Amino acid sequence: MPRAPPAFPPRLITWGRLELADSAVADTGADPTRAAIARKLDQLREAQQAGQLAPAWDPVDVLALVNQIATTWAAQPEIGAVSAEQAADPSVAARRAAVVDAVERLFPRVKR
Numbered sequence: 041m042p043r044a045p046p047a048f049p050p051r052l053i054t055w056g057r058l059e060l061a062d063s064a065v066a067d068t069g070a071d072p073t074r075a076a077i078a079r080k081l082d083q084l085r086e087a088q089q090a091g092q093l094a095p096a097w098d099p100v101d102v103l104a105l106v107n108q109i110a111t112t113w114a115a116q117p118e119i120g121a122v123s124a125e126q127a128a129d130p131s132v133a134a135r136r137a138a139v140v141d142a143v144e145r146l147f148p149r150v151k152r
Contacts, residue, residue: 077103091150102147109142 084099093102113120113135124130 093147094150097147105146106143109139109146112139 080103081099084093084102087093088095088097088099120135123135127134
């Protein structure tokens, strides 16, 4: 019987965010979460300017959608449990490949 992909409970992810925020704010006074989001948005804007991402998408929307797709398995471990029994390939690699494929289809590279 196939094994379920390992689940990363949302509280573990949240705890990591809390630890990151506490340590960086204490050290620098900066909000590391906001800084990380700003860096990612800058990278998305740069990709748009370089012609790698369609400019029709607001970078904020791209980031929000990609984050939600990527965290689906962590936020819904019950789906992972069912996938172990019913997915054609229940491996973590297959789940990752599905996420990558979904993001690439949603945000295809701009063709020149």
